[in-house]
Amino acid sequence: MACANGSHILIVDDEAGILRGLSDLFGTEGFIVHAEQTLPGALRVADDYDLDIAIVDIRLKHAVSGTALLAALKERDPELPVLMITGYGSVESAVEAMHLGAADYILKPIDNSHILDKVRKHIELVRLKHDNLYLHGELREKYCASDIVTADPDMLHQLQVADRIKQSNAPVLLCGESGTGKEIMARYIHFTSNRKDRPFVCVNCAALSESLLLSELFGHEKGAFTGAFEKRLGKFELADTGTLFLDEIGDMSLEVQAKLLRVLEQSYFERLGGSRSVSVDIRIISATNKPVAQLVKEGKVRADLYYRINVVQLMLPPLRQRRTDIPLLADHFIRLYNRRYNRKVMGVSDAVMRAWMAYHWPGNVRELQNVVNQGVLLSASDQIELLGVEYPGGSSQAQPKRLFDPQRDESLQSFVKQAAGEIEKASIEQVLKESSFNQSKAAAILRMTRKTLAKKIQEYHIPR
Numbered sequence: 303m304a305c306a307n308g309s310h311i312l313i314v315d316d317e318a319g320i321l322r323g324l325s326d327l328f329g330t331e332g333f334i335v336h337a338e339q340t341l342p343g344a345l346r347v348a349d350d351y352d353l354d355i356a357i358v359d360i361r362l363k364h365a366v367s368g369t370a371l372l373a374a375l376k377e378r379d380p381e382l383p384v385l386m387i388t389g390y391g392s393v394e395s396a397v398e399a400m401h402l403g404a405a406d407y408i409l410k411p412i413d414n415s416h417i418l419d420k421v422r423k424h425i426e427l428v429r430l431k432h433d434n435l436y437l438h439g440e441l442r443e444k445y446c447a448s449d450i451v452t453a454d455p456d457m458l459h460q461l462q463v464a465d466r467i468k469q470s471n472a473p474v475l476l477c478g479e480s481g482t483g484k485e486i487m488a489r490y491i492h493f494t495s496n497r498k499d500r501p502f503v504c505v506n507c508a509a510l511s512e513s514l515l516l517s518e519l520f521g522h523e524k525g526a527f528t529g530a531f532e533k534r535l536g537k538f539e540l541a542d543t544g545t546l547f548l549d550e551i552g553d554m555s556l557e558v559q560a561k562l563l564r565v566l567e568q569s570y571f572e573r574l575g576g577s578r579s580v581s582v583d584i585r586i587i588s589a590t591n592k593p594v595a596q597l598v599k600e601g602k603v604r605a606d607l608y609y610r611i612n613v614v615q616l617m618l619p620p621l622r623q624r625r626t627d628i629p630l631l632a633d634h635f636i637r638l639y640n641r642r643y644n645r646k647v648m649g650v651s652d653a654v655m656r657a658w659m660a661y662h663w664p665g666n667v668r669e670l671q672n673v674v675n676q677g678v679l680l681s682a683s684d685q686i687e688l689l690g691v692e693y694p695g696g697s698s699q700a701q702p703k704r705l706f707d708p709q710r711d712e713s714l715q716s717f718v719k720q721a722a723g724e725i726e727k728a729s730i731e732q733v734l735k736e737s738s739f740n741q742s743k744a745a746a747i748l749r750m751t752r753k754t755l756a757k758k759i760q761e762y763h764i765p766r
């Protein structure tokens with residue numbers, strides 16, 4: 303059941319006795335009560351506070367009916383639940399009020415526990431609607447450690463750190479090249495933390511213009527700018543009690559950064575065009591594929607913001623620095639796409655896997671995922687035979703593109719041997735370079751013994 307603590311309730315009744323009784327009841331239950339006897343007073347409250355619920359007597363004196371107040375409240379905030387209080391004689395007008403948007407009605411004489419239950423239920427309904435709307439949009443999935451596939455010591459260390467800090471509210475900054483798994487890590491942290499049943503809301507800071515980003519983050523009041531026909535909640539409010547994932551944080555303008563910093567420092571903000579403060583309880587996870595410390599030096603990212611979001615930093619290594627993950631991830635994605643396309647691909651041909659092991663994967667895990675997707679979809683046998691990537695030799699197939707040329711090549715056999723040699727040499731050179739010419743490491747990546755590698759280095763005259 304929803305917690306009433308701090309919920310704003312407006313109670314409107316022209317009978318002072320009822321008003322006092324209800325105010326006491328909700329006050330002792332932890333609500334912030336705004337009690338009013340007249341329509342203008344009620345509307346002033348609605349303008350000044352972010353109400354969670356309203357209770358309105360259907361028969362107000364002073365010439366205006368409760369239904370007129372209902373209409374005015376709904377016009378200001380179509381989502382506000384309004385409960386109508388009605389006497390036995392006026393059930394019909396209560397039904398009419400329901401047609402006009404009242405959430406429910408309560409018969410006099412008022413039963414305290416009944417009215418409390420109804421109010422709590424409607425507050426909870428709003429919250430559920432709120433969460434569902436946005437959680438569905440964000441493709442909510444449960445995450446567990448096994449969803450992040452890795453056997454790389456560096457990645458495992460990052461996961462350990464994530465596990466250690468996930469229950470705290472400490473801001474996390476995820477760094478890593480595009481496609482290294484920043485978003486999957488953010489989801490992992492959220493969905494395995496104690497906020498897992500609360501919203502996980504993403505904002506891509508690079509995809510929006512400055513003004514759009516501001517209204518996306520902070521929301522706006524009706525009429526805040528041309529085109530703001532309705533009040534709109536920003537992602538800060540939507541993520542309340544959950545996690546806000548700020549993606550591509552390096553692309554925010556300095557003005558947005560200043561506003562963001564203020565919210566992070568104070569835990570409250572105002573919607574655009576509004577003056578009321580909205581307070582939020584949010585865990586911030588941000589991500590960037592740019593060298594953010596460098597951006598700070600260049601004055602593109604505010605240093606004070608950087609210090610605030612960078613309490614815990616996780617650095618996700620590029621795929622070319624954790625090549626042992628390539629076969630593991632390939633298996634993982636083969637299973638995924640077998641399910642999706644109803645295929646029965648068992649694995650990857652040796653030739654293709656060797657080439658993948660040597661490839662530099664500029665698009666990282668996402669690129670591998672796409673290549674496997676294509677491979678599973680197009681494979682004619684139970685193995686992926688399609689290389690799917692631009693090989694350093696310039697071909698996207700496992701075989702070199704340069705075809706047999708009788709003028710140049712002695713025989714098909716010698717042509718194939720030479721082409722294979724070129725691919726082997728290029729692969730070894732690349733892996734050596736990436737492992738800083740550490741031959742043991744390179745040999746492990748290439749899945750050959752150190753001795754064989756040393757022989758090939760000599761054979762191909764690869765400089766050391």
Ligand SMILES: Nc1ncnc2c1ncn2[C@@H]1O[C@H](COP(=O)(O)OP(=O)(O)OP(=O)(O)O)[C@@H](O)[C@H]1O
Pocket residue numbers: 449450451452478479480481482483484485486487591631634667668671
């Ligand atoms: N370790 C992993 N195990 C399983 N899947 C992974 C792993 N890392 C990444 N992925 C998958 O690879 C794809 C890219 O990952 P993600 O979107 O998290 O990367 P990113 O760093 O946010 O990329 P970008 O900078 O381009 O936004 C996603 O489909 C994600 O599920």
Ligand SMILES: [Mg+2]
Pocket residue numbers: 484485549
């Ligand atoms: Mg991402």
